[in-house]
Amino acid sequence: MQWAEVAGPVLGFAAGAGAAWLLSIIRRRRTPATPSSTSAAERRAGLASRLDAFKHVIESADIGVFFWDLARDSVRWSQRHYVIFDWPAGTPVTHAMFRQRVHPDDLAEVDATIKTALRDRADYAMRFRLRLDDGSIRYVRGSGRVDTDGNGRAAGVNGAVIDVTETTIAQNATRQRERELAAIAMHLPDIICRFDRDCRCVFMSSRIMELTGQAPESYIGKSCGDFKLPADVAARWSAVLESVMRDGAPREFDFTLVDQHGSGHFFITRALPSFDPEGRVESVLTVASDHTERERDARQVREDGAALRQADRRKNEYLATLAHELRGPLAPISSAAHLIRFSTDRQVRDKAREIIERQVAQLAGLVNDLMEVGRISAGKLDIERKPVTIQTVIDHALESARPLFEQKQQPVAYRLPPTPLWVSGDLLRLTQIFNNLLANASKYSPPGAPVAIDAGVDGDKVVVHVRDQGIGLPASVVDDIFELFVQVHATGIHAQGGLGIGLSLVKQLVELHGGCVTVSSEGAGRGSCFTVVLPLAAQPAALPLAVPEAPAVVQAPLTVLVVDDNVDGASTLALLLEALGHTAVLAFNGVDAVARAADHRIDMAFLDLGLPDISGVQVALRIRATPRGRELPLIALTGLGREEDRHLTSAAQFDEHITKPLQLDDLVRVTQAVARRCAGRSPV
Structure with a gap:
């Protein structure tokens, strides 16, 4: 089919892009009207000549033009049209053949579009796919205009088709890439952006909304200067993007940004170039990773390192x-x-x-x-809170510290109000607080130097001062004096021994009672003043009457199993028991202990936990498994005194947990209790 064969119908086509453009050119370049004597053949020849002049324009634009004659159901195509549809040139074409080329998934939409255009005598334009004989897919953009006859009925369709396969594939690839990027970005904590050649944002991940409160769409089409960033941050971003666009090399930089809630974030950002087929940078992908926690951790590590070095020195x-x-x-x-x-x-x-x-x-x-x-x-020290007067606490503390003052002949002045000052606390722990402070005052005061303690009320607080006229404290150590293992006078002429534990213990016990402790000193050689502040409690309505202790019961002789791998420790405990009138049975390992318990009729047992073969807990469990051992009093006598050690012995059904060294009072108390149990037991 010659190109000119479809030229006439194409002249009536205004909706197809290529043909409409061609028609406009022809009209602009039309020669002056010929005389009436010009024959129709001459006019057709002139038109064909002009069409030939612009044929190369249509072909160079890869536009295929067609005319569909509805009455004959025949389609006349241009040469380019055959190429687009991959049919041999000159093949007779019908509308049914055209439909066979349309991709099945697009056929319904194509039929509906053409049907609507024929019904309404309207132009149409659409995109659809062709499926060729080899199974490949081709994307086209088709448009057309309906021609009518003298009665206004549709007579045919003039149109054009353009192959947009490469453009569509490129666009689909771009969209697919952006979809994949968006899908990845949704699950990443990073802020991901893409910038075009003009350094304008074409993609922004949703993570930005958490940071700024602005939707990702609000950044599209904007440059860094429009992102409402601090001026220095925006300038840095712009400089990096321009550098990557210019050099095509990745860049890394960091910046700090405050989020919508006022919290600072530290970001490390990678800017990565993307290249077009010609090797030019077409876009820049940026990945900003929030390293706030890592930076905070690194700072903490540095601080911890300094603290560890300080702790190591103190250790x-x-x-x-x-x-x-x-x-x-x-x-x-x-x-x-x-x-x-x-x-x-x-x-x-x-x-x-x-x-x-x-x-x-x-x-x-x-x-x-x-x-x-x-x-x-470790937060494992429990205090038993009961109403107690501060006068009672100080009396107990003075009684405990009196030997120190008497030894150094140091007078103690104490001034307490006549009205009881009530606090809620543990009498033993409160006494320990002031005993440590009084002992500290005596230790660092010269012989004969007075020590004073007084108490009073300040609002809803009880305030106690412990003053001395001793060696005092330099101003540089006042803030550290309550730290563990800190000793201001560890060496030199003022060294008094100790581990630097007492004042740290005071501070922690005071805080457990809801109070605080401070120290002041006018300098070296001018004494110190420790101030303890505790919450004032209401006076209780009534106090329970003290129940007098029952008189001591004379002990009956007991047979006691002593188990310890320390031979000296076991032997000395055995000698003490024998001095109290009891009989001792010795074992230096766990297996022998279980055997001794089975062979001897014993009344109680002291068990060390750290034995060389099996532990004291296992010994206790094996003894408890025997009929005779179910009710046998078992005492854990060990150097392990942690809370978890006590839980362990309690779970193993020990009757008591005593840490070494065993005091004589505890030995007498425990053996007396067992003797009373034995005395009340019915003879078998």
């Missing part, structure tokens, strides 16, 4: 002090033991015994302070 000082403090009691204990061994003088032996008892008490106090601090730090 080393503490260990050195602990070694010194432990060696102190050990030396007189060792000497006193030698005196008892070699001296026959009763007074010397009694003096040595007193030394050992005093030094052991000092060692036990050091260990107990350490355990107290550990329990408080």
